[in-house]
Structures are given as structure tokens and as C-alpha cells.
Amino acid sequence: MQEVTLKQIAEILQISVTTVSKALKDYKDVSPKTKAAVRNLAAKLNYKPNPTALSLRNRETKIIGLIIPEVVHHFFASIIHGVVLEAENHGYLVITLISNDSYELEKQQVALLLDKRVDGILVSLAGSTVHTHHISQIIKKEVPLVMFDKISDEIRCSQVIIDDWQAAFEATEKLILSGCRKIIHLKGPDGPKTSLDRFEGYKDALKKHRIPFHPSYVYTSKNVSIEDGYKLTEQALKDHPDIDAVFCITDLVAAGVHKYCKNHQIKMPEQISIIGFSNWLISELMSPSLSTVDQPGYEMGIRAVNLLIQEIGSKKSDEKSTLQKIVLPTKVLMRETTR
Amino acid sequence: MQEVTLKQIAEILQISVTTVSKALKDYKDVSPKTKAAVRNLAAKLNYKPNPTALSLRNRETKIIGLIIPEVVHHFFASIIHGVVLEAENHGYLVITLISNDSYELEKQQVALLLDKRVDGILVSLAGSTVHTHHISQIIKKEVPLVMFDKISDEIRCSQVIIDDWQAAFEATEKLILSGCRKIIHLKGPDGPKTSLDRFEGYKDALKKHRIPFHPSYVYTSKNVSIEDGYKLTEQALKDHPDIDAVFCITDLVAAGVHKYCKNHQIKMPEQISIIGFSNWLISELMSPSLSTVDQPGYEMGIRAVNLLIQEIGSKKSDEKSTLQKIVLPTKVLMRETTR
DNA sequence: CTGAAAGCGCTTACAG
DNA sequence: CTGAAAGCGCTTACAG
DSSP: OOOOHHHHHHHHHTOOHHEEEEEHHHHOSOHHHHHHHHHHHHHHHHHOOOOOHHHHHHTOEEEEEEEOOOOOHHHHHHHHHHHHHHHHHHHHHOEEEEOTHHHHHHHHHHHHHHTTTOOEEOOOOOOOOOOOOHHHHHHHOOOEEEEEEOOOSOOOSSSEEHHHHHHHHHHHHHHTTTTTSSSEEOOSSSSSSSHHHHHHHHHHHHHHHHHOOOOOGGEEESSSSHHHHHHHHHHHHHHHHOOOOOSSSHHHHHHHHHHHHHTOOTTTTTTTTOOBBOOHHHHHHHSSSOBBBEEHHHHHHHHHHHHEEEEEHHTTTOOOOOOOOOEOOOEEEOOOTTO | OOOOOHHHHHHHSSOHHHHHHHHHHOTSOOOOHHHHHHHHHHHHHOOOOOHHHHHHHOOOOOOOEEEEEEESSSSHHHHHHHHHHHHHHHOOOEEEEETTHHHHHHHHHHHHHHTTOSSSSEEEEOOOOOOOHHHHHHHTTTTEEEEEOOOOOOSSEEEEEOOOHHHHHHHHHHHHHHHHHHHHHEEOOSSSSSHHHHHHHHHHHHHHHHHOOOOOGGGEEOOHHHHHHHHHHHHHHOOOTOOOOEEEESHHHHHHHHHHHHHHTTTTTTTEEEEOOOOHHHHHSSSSBBBBEOOOOOHHHHHHHHHHHHHHHHHHHHHOOOOOEEEEEEEEEOTOOOO
């Protein structure tokens, strides 16, 4: 590889490394003549400063770490896109790690990023994460941290989220306003706050419209998968043959409900209305197309990076950074699985 | 942040940095007593070597660069997953960059990774990439390189691909064997080799079965999008009302065909059979479900990383590495849009 | 068995 | 205007 170094330029020009470095950084105490000579040669040799040496000296890597639960996932893939693009625009590169929704992996990955001395970390929690001690470690080490989507209120850091409660409330209300009364909720596991908030939104919408809440109308999808959606629909219909709507934790689960209905000639939305969550590409293409909640992943990624870079900046200039909480708007998309 | 350094340990123990370093690396010329003392203290202080310092000394970053055309894309997201996971298993971290199918961005990104001194680079070419000079730069700088999926034959490097010709041949043949005779092909732009190979496979399958090839049966999808699929189907039916099948460059385009047929009450597969490519999640969920070619993204990512790490290894030990070409098997999945 | 020295590639306070 | 020196955190050939 043999990259060009300051030393080589200095030797060719018969001057000191110091002067070369200063000339390249446009210090005023270098003669215009020397400056020109150095710059010409540097350009000619295509000199690029060794970022590793810079990192060691400046104590910054210009690398951001990103930990997400999944990647083959419309919402999270959109987030990666936003993060990588925006980071690049600000001169940062992104190391992506995938926790695969595992608490253990997530812990290891946090340690990995910390050891690597990244300049900041972006985290969306794994579904199975219960304790957040590993996340506090990030703060304790004074590494800038921004959490997005799957956050924990135990951690004091900037956040970019959607209002899951609100979104679920609106989705459930749409179902109610369209005439549904026996509304099942296929919720996610109990760990993630997003899951809990959506569940609360569902309950509160029922309450507002004076529809009694039945705990037996709520089923938990452990794997948040198509299969879960399918099986839970089967179970729900066995338990309550007269249900008229299903609100799901995510489109993947809703796709399972959809499939079940299709296989069993249950008409959507006439017999059963369905609303999913996240607006995966699949939801638009199913037939009937799936009503869902649009969740702005790409923008979330961009905003999260911006907050993080801001914090990295304040840390460098020793300012105290104020914690920010950005709540992005969502929108219920009423398509063909709702009336 | 203030991380623990060798110096600190040395000071506390009143010995030299050299000895601390050696003790930690288990050099035999350090007394067991000293070793134990150093190790205990290091463990207690949770000492981690500064990777930046290591990089500077060892001339390796333990970082791999990955450039892909898209990320909100089932196949490429699967690849990221495989790459990140396998790299992690081998002690490497991955910097992901997204070219957004732009030649210009791809060029910049290659330069970015080279400047960053990553230990190796994984590339899948942008759709709009015509010249490969920027890729040759990687080889010229002697940075290990592996290309996958969207490769260029102009570049001499290890590759992980599928046999696009073969896959397209088989898909088209299935269509023929099921009785179709007027088979449209919605191909991709002319740049990418994958596009070209699939087109050839289509033609050769026709030839084998003595079905005349009509250039007018072939349409080019510029954006490789659902919209393109929709519009081109409309055009194709105007030009040739009697077509009985469509083979598409990818599932996204096939989804457009599917949508058009649905909207116009054209029965699939009775009136028109469709086969897509890549086995996106959507293909399974559409109804009728889309027949397609399964393309092993996750495995491709794993294999690509393994090849790359192998090359990084040979480079370090100054061996000459032999170029490898891995061709992963594909499978035509016959679902409901084919007879 | 221990440690001073040199070096990876850079920057900057300081002396001249 | 120029450059020697020190230092970022580590490793290793070498001397003792």
C-alpha cells in the first residue's frame, strides 16, 4: 500500500515535517513560497493524512457506532439509510452492528464499540433487553449517546422517537369510528417500551369511546412474525368468534392475520378489519392492501445522527449539551383492510 | 472518557511500560510474579488496548468497508446481515456505505474507504457504474477486495455471485414448460452484468425450445421499480395483446406487473404467468403469491467476508492469494403466478 | 528478567 | 519564517 506521508514530502523538499504539516494546514507563519511548494507536491503525490495517526493525536475516530435489533426489516433498513447518509455528509463513517434482538449480543456490541473508541453511539434496544446497565456504561464513559425508536426511560440521553401511544390510539380510534367494537390487539413482548405504549394507546382509545376493555382480547406475539400473526388469529377466532377487527404491533404480524383471513375466506374489511404498524413495503402490495401506521424511519435516522453530532460537538468544546427529545409525527394510512 | 493506558499501569506498579506490554502479551521473558501483578491490575482497571494506537503500529484497522447500491432492499439487507455478523465473528467491524446506485457516490465512497485505511473492501456495483477505474484503484493500492453480486469482469478480484444466466434460463424454461409461448421480458438497465446475464438466459431458454426471440418482447425498466413494472405491462399489452407470461429482472418490477394484472382483472397465472427475481418478502405475501428466483443474500454476505478475510490474511503473511470465484446456487420457486 | 530507545504518522507549543 | 522536541498509546529489537 505504502501511502504518502508528511515525512516523504519533507525529505523531497528538504524541509522539516513540522513545516510541511503547517503548510498543509495553512498556518500563517509559513512563507507563501514554501506553502505553494508543499501543496503542489502534496497534490501531485495525492497525499492524504493518515486518519489513524490523526485519531491517536486528536482523540477522535470520526466513526459513529450504530446498534439496531434487525436489518432485514423495512423500518430499520430505512433508518440505516438515513444514518449512513447523514453521517457521511458530516464527515463521519458508521459502523453498524446488529443485535438480532438479543440482549447478550447487544451487551457485547456496546463493549465492542466502546473499546473501538467510536466518537458516539446510536442505539435502538433489542426486544429482549431488560437491564440497561450496559447502556449506562456509555454515558459513564462520557461517550455521546442518542437512542431512537426502542428507547429506555431509565437512560438519560437524547432521543428520537415516535409517539407510539398516540399512533396506536389513533389507529384504534379509526377502527372504532369505522364501526368496529370487538377489537383484538396482537401486542408484542412486554420488554420494549414501544410495545407497551402501543398497548396503552389501544386501551385508552377503547376507554375514550366507552368500549369495555377485555384482557382476553389481547394476545402476545412473542416472535413478532407472520407465523405468530397467523396462529394468534386462529386462537383469537376460537376464543371469540365474533371479533370484528385486529390491531397489530407491526405489519409482519398483520400479514399473518391477513393470510389467515384469506385462507379461511374471511372478508377484509367486511368481516374483520386490520391495522398494522410501520408501513412495510409488503403492506401496500398485499391484497387487500393493509392499513397501517406510517413510521418515518429514514428521517428518524437523519435526526438521530444530527443530535449525536451536535453532542459530539458540545463535548469537544466542553459545553454542556442539553438533552433533546424529538418526537416524529406518524400517520395512520387507511387502505383496504379497513372500512 | 479517560481510558486506562499502559503508562498508568506502569506507574502504579512502578515498572516500565515495556514490561507491562510484554506481561500482557505473555512474553516468556517476564517473571511470573510481574506478569501476575500486571494482569491483576489490568483486569481490575478494565484495561483495553487503544485500538487506534494498535492500528498505527500494526498498520491495520480491523475494519472492513462495504459498499452496496441500496439498503432498503430485501436482498442487500440480507447481505449486510451476513457481512456484519461474520466479520464480527472474525474480529472485524464493518463500515457500510450506500451508493444509492450512483456512480458518482460510489467513486467518492471508494476514496473515503481507501483514505480511512480499511483492511479490505467489499463492493457490489451501482447500477449506473460504467467505468471501473475507481475499483482498480483499490487493487492498485493493494487493498484486499472482494466483489459480490454486481461485479465487473474487468476487475481481477475474488467474487461471490450467483449464476444469473442459469437462473434466468431456468425461470424462463419453467414458463415454457408450463405452456407459455409469448413471454415478455422486463429487463434492467444495460450497465449491470446481472441484468445482461439474465437477459441472455431468457434468450437462450427460448432458443433451446425453438421459440423465436422477438426484440419487441423485451422492455427495459430504467428505475427497476414497481411503477416501471406497471407501466411497462400496460405498454406491452398494447403492443402485444396476446402475451402469456412475463419474466422480470426483479420482484419489485414483477410486483408492478402483478398490480396491473390485478387492477385489470387479468388472471394470474391463467392469462398471464409471472416470474420475478430475488425472493423478496413481498413475493410470498402477494396474492396470488409471486413465483420467483431465490437468491441467497445472507450466505453471499458470509462467503464474501470469508474470502476477504482470507485475502487480508495472505497479504499480511506476504503469501500470494489465489483469486476465487464462488457461485452460489439459486432456485426457482414456483408459486401461484405460474402454472 | 527488566527497561531505554526507536518508531508508527501526525500536531503544536516553544525556541531561535 | 523554520524546525527540534514532545507527545498521542502502543510494540519490539536490543542492551544490560
